[in-house]
Amino acid sequence: MLLPMSVTDALATSSPMHALARLGRLRWGALLLALLMLAACAVAGVALPWLGVLQALLTLALVNGVLEWGARRGQPPQRLVRVGLLADVVVLSELLVLTGGAANPMATLYLLPVLFAALLVPGGGFAWLLAGLAASLYGLLFFWHLPWPTAGGDAAYAFSLHLGGMWLTFAVSAFLLAGFVSRLAQQLAEERAALASAREALLRDEQLVALGVQAAAAAHALSTPLNTLTLLVDEWDPAAPAPEQAADLNVMRTQLATCRTALSRLKEGAETEARPAGLHGLLQLRLAAWRALRPEVALETTLPAGEGPAVSVPPAFWPAFYNLLNNAAEAAGTAPVVVDAAWQAGWLTLDITNTHGSFDPARLARAGLTPLESSKPAGLGLGVLLTHATLSRLGGHLALVNRPEGGVVARVRLPLPERRQE
Known part of the structure; x- marks a missing residue:
């Protein structure tokens, strides 16, 4: 390779096939630049062995074409990269032999294929x-070369040409170092950010796995006593106790039913498939079920009319949705909880608003990433962590925003492409 046309593109990807393609484009660009330089030399009357120089450039063009043909035929890209870099060194040596040998300042361009080999070819052997x-061929140039090209035997012009070549070599080296170092620094920063994100995700996943194990153990431990208590309450003669005790008995039945429903939802959340159903009707049904469990909460909803588009809502979404509703209800106190829903272009947007309390920026930044101590009405706990993780797993996301007039909006975005009902 004679000159780099885009240094940063050479490192844009570590894929061998992409590296081969980028090296090929760099090689075509270098050949074009070399032809322009030869045209300038011809206009200036610089004496060159034109036949030999054109033969060297044609050889490099043929090698580049063969490499592209081999890539299309499925040849191993790493092998083609090595062949191309070897050809770069050999052709550059031939050009230097014809144009002054080691006295030609362009000899420092030997560094380019060596640098590309170190960066793009795995392992240090090649x-x-x-x-x-390259070092051996450079050494031979001191003894085996044609004279430095001149323009009509003008030594002063030859010296100025040498100085110009030194400047061009310095410019190429400076841009090369700036491009490579900045690109490598950027890649290092991206890898560090990705590593930090992976560690954070791993920690969150470990917490969720631990919670899942605990939830399964709790569900297994609670099922037997719940069934026993339900049988005892159902066998209790409602006419036997006093009126105030009968009311307590009804409360017990309601609470036991709530516990059984919670266990059923836990089992339902483990399922992965759901049949397509009208989104608006499904939301109304789920909100009505939640309202039955929390009759003391003032719930205001803004849902489009009709059944809405047919979508398959993952069962794991509903526990996350109820977590947000419960958080909003506990934070709102006596204020109403407002739920707005919209579906557009395959995305469900849900705004769950409580009009009381707010969060400082630090807590908003941490919400959903780590468990926070809950201090109602301005606290978020484990429920939002679980909701955040669930939505991320389903391809959605959760955003918490303080309202200027007070209160907090939990905005849920979930991909729900429309499906055909069976």
């Missing part, structure tokens, strides 16, 4: 081999 070859 890079060291290429570096040794």
